Amino acid sequence: xxxxxxxxxxxxxxxxxxxxxxxxxxxxxxxxxxxxxxxxxxxxxxxxxxxxxxxxxxxxxxxxxxxxxxxxxxxxxxxxxxxxxxxxxxxxxxxxxxxxxxxxxxxxxxxxxxxxxxxxxxxxxxxx
Numbered sequence: 001x002x003x004x005x006x007x008x009x010x011x012x013x014x015x016x017x018x019x020x021x022x023x024x025x026x027x028x029x030x031x032x033x034x035x036x037x038x039x040x041x042x043x044x045x046x047x048x049x050x051x052x053x054x055x056x057x058x059x060x061x062x063x064x065x066x067x068x069x070x071x072x073x074x075x076x077x078x079x080x081x082x083x084x085x086x087x088x089x090x091x092x093x094x095x096x097x098x099x100x101x102x103x104x105x106x107x108x109x110x111x112x113x114x115x116x117x118x119x120x121x122x123x124x125x126x127x128x
Contacts, residue, residue: 033061051084055094058085062096070099079108
């Protein structure tokens with residue numbers, strides 16, 4: 001399967017995957033956008049701000065080639081940010097958002113987060 005454009009939203013520890021995709025013949029004509037953000041548990045950066053930044057970066061890259069199809073792949077918290085960026089892109093009438101044919105979210109907390117371990121419950125309590 002070939003894509004006109006491929007955007008990846010991944011933390012910096014996914015460098016080997018990004019390198020492999022960049023070298024894969026199926027993706028040679030595609031643009032890969034590795035979007036890095038502070039993803040530590042204690043980061044207090046506003047997620048909407050990060051989503052706006054992602055929307056802007058994708059929009060800027062999209063303007064260069066204006067593909068008809070876009071594939072967004074995101075992992076964990078990146079999935080929530082990708083979805084927020086997509087919603088923002090649709091609300092601000094960015095053409096890249098209308099070109100998205102697939103939004104693939106891997107291990108994203110799509111239905112919220114329920115802490116199961118004591119340490120997670122403590123973290124949640126402290127964060128409030």
